[in-house]
Amino acid sequence: MxxxxxxxxxxxxxxxxxxxxxxxxxxxxxxxxxxxxxxxxxxxxxxxxxxxxxxxxxxxxxxxxxxxxxxxxxxxxxxxxxxxxxxxxxxxxxxxxxxxxxxxxxxxxxxxxxxxxxxxxxxxxxxxxxxxxxxxxxxxxxxRGLVGDDSEWYMLFDEAIIWASPHQLRYLFLIVLVFCDVLNARMLFEKYWKHIANDITYQIHLCLRNPRYCVPDCHLQTQLLSDLTILFSKAGANLSSYNIPSAPIPESFAYGNRLISEELAYDKPLLEAQSIALASTLNQEQRLVYDKVIAYVISKEPVVFFISGHGGTGKTYLWNAIIVKLRAEGEIVLAVASSGVASLLLPSGRTTHSRFRIPFDINERSICSIRRGTMLAGLISKASLVLWDEAPMTHRRYFEALDRTMRDILSADNPSLAAVPFGGKLIVLGGDFRQVLPVITGGTKSDIVSASLVMSPIWQHVMVLKLCTNMRLTNPYLDDSQRDRLTVFA
Incomplete structure (x- = not known):
């Protein structure tokens, strides 16, 4: 009513x-x-x-x-x-x-x-x-006495520096400044910045291979401010809003990210000796592929190679020769394989899903979980070569997802690279289509062929090189019957 x-x-x-x-x-x-x-x-x-x-x-x-x-x-x-x-x-x-x-x-x-x-x-x-x-x-x-002092935050950091790592301290510093009421953030930074930057000193020593090098405070603080600027920007905040300045990084003192440092921390004299030994034992076909790949790395020309060869043609031996040669010259090579067993045969090899964070549930629009500005994105940008072994056994959508991701990452500084396969990065794929093809659960023959790398739009940009000589037959300790069986099998 x-x-x-x-x-x-x-x-x-x-x-x-x-x-x-x-x-x-x-x-x-x-x-x-x-x-x-x-x-x-x-x-x-x-x-x-x-x-x-x-x-x-x-x-x-x-x-x-x-x-x-x-x-x-x-x-x-x-x-x-x-x-x-x-x-x-x-x-x-x-x-x-x-x-x-x-x-x-x-x-x-x-x-x-x-x-x-x-x-x-x-x-x-x-x-x-x-x-x-x-x-x-x-x-x-x-x-007016409406707010208190920062004593509680000093007590927090006094306790945290005892148990927390420098990386954790940087995140704690971000949380306190963004979500808490800190009166004088600059004073808080000045008191604890050396504790927060403790791991940066170690990384610089590791990069320079000189544990006795004394890093100047000004350069150490500059690198820390650079890391904090990136951290705050990811959280939607600005370091300068808290009266803490940000400064450019002097290249001569920048230690780079951890992933790049790991890829450059090889014993180059030892690798150089191994490179000479491996290169001297390559056959004519392997030597042609070896020289061509090295030449493209030196010229920085974008190309996608597929090295085809049946079992016994020495593909893994060739991969080792190429990887050792480039790493001995200070180049970064990302050696990956489609399976865990195959990755163990490569020096510092990783599976493709582990290295590039390729999603398992994938479709025609999927991309890898790599964002611009991250350490992994920086590693990909610095890499001279990506070598992917046992490529034919992987679904073509994984290659397409990596292609879209690398175009996005590498076009950040050069927009024209968005139209180049894999963002202009040199890619070497290897394997044998006569061995294992992509496994499609309950799939027909046409489903398996459709999932193959040769059906991908990427394949039109691929330059195919072939290895035909069966290196197993050159073993001088084989008797005639064993050699005949290997020949028939090949």
Whole structure:
């Protein structure tokens, strides 16, 4: 019956007036979507809000100076059409200032001052206490005793440096600054930055192969600020917002990322000796492939090779010769294989899923779980060669996912690489299509052929090189019957 008669079925008692809070010149403007933009810009009332007009009302009405911003609606009413405060004659309202997250910085402290300062006539008046005009709202809050000191954060880090690793300390520093109320982040950084950068010193020693090298504090701090800048940007924050400067990294002192350091930490004299021994025992076919791959690495030309050869033609031996040669010259080679057993036959080999984070559940639009700016993305960018053994046994969608990922990563600095297969990176695929093809559960012959690498759009860019000589037949210790059986089998 109450609804049928049109009576109100809910209400607010008392009525609430929502009060805006914003930094100087940063108020929101509401206008119709079809409004003329010049008219909106030239509208003199566009800067008027309940906050700015509260300053004006305090200048016009001396009795109003006895009330804070939050208490003001109890005695004065807001006219949204005229955008002005007038003396209230009817039922009072309750003022409610919009909530502000502590992570917003100065805006949070401005709201805190509006709750306690009465009769302010401008923003500078809010920052004034005992005749002193403070530079920031935070300093004004601290002078009034509205916020405490940073002793709890110092106690936190004093405890954390005992058990936490430097990497964990950097994440803790991020969490404290972004989500907690730290008054002086710069002072907190200055006190603990050497503990936070402890692992950077080790990485520089490892990269330079000189554990006695004394890293200057200025370069160590520069590298730490660079790491923190990347960490804060991933969290949607800016290090400079906390009065902590960021600086460019001097290339001569940049230790790089951990993955690159691991790939460069080989014993080059030993590898060089192994390279000479391996190269001297290659047959003519292997030598042609070897020289061609090395030449393309030196020239930095983008190409995708497929080295085809049946069992016994020495593909794995050739992979080892190429990998050792390039690593001896300081190049980065990512040696991967489609299976774990095959990856064990390569020096520092990994499975493709492990190295490139290829998803297992894959479709025609899938990409690898590698983001720009990460260590793995940096490693791929620095790599001179990607060598993928037993490629024919992998579904073509895995190659296409890696292709899309590498185009995205490598086109960050050069947009033209987005149109080049694998982002212009030199790729060497190897295997034998006469051995294991992709395994399709319950698939027909056509399903298996469709999943093969040769059916991928990538195949049109592939340069095929063949190995035909069966190296097992050259074993001088084989008798005639064994050699005949191997020949027939091949």
């Amino acid at each position: 109450w609804r049928l008669l049109g009576f109100e079925i809910h209400g607010r008692m008392p009525a609430v007036e929502r009060l805006a809070v914003h930094m100087p010149g940063m108020n929101n403007i509401i206008f119709h979507e079809e409004a003329d933009l010049p008219d909106v810009i030239e509208d003199p009332s566009r800067h008027k809000t309940t906050l700015t007009e509260w300053f004006i009302a305090n200048q016009m009405y001396p009795p109003a100076r006895a009330f804070t911003y939050c208490d003001f609606p109890t005695y004065y009413r807001w006219d949204p059409d005229q955008k002005a405060w007038f003396t209230r004659k009817r039922t009072p309202k309750v003022g409610r200032i919009y909530n502000v997250h502590p992570g917003t910085g100065e805006l949070f402290y401005l709201r805190m001052l509006l709750m306690v300062v009465a009769g302010a006539t401008n923003f500078a008046n809010l920052r004034t206490y005992n005749g002193i005009v403070y530079d920031t709202f935070r300093e004004a809050c601290q002078a």
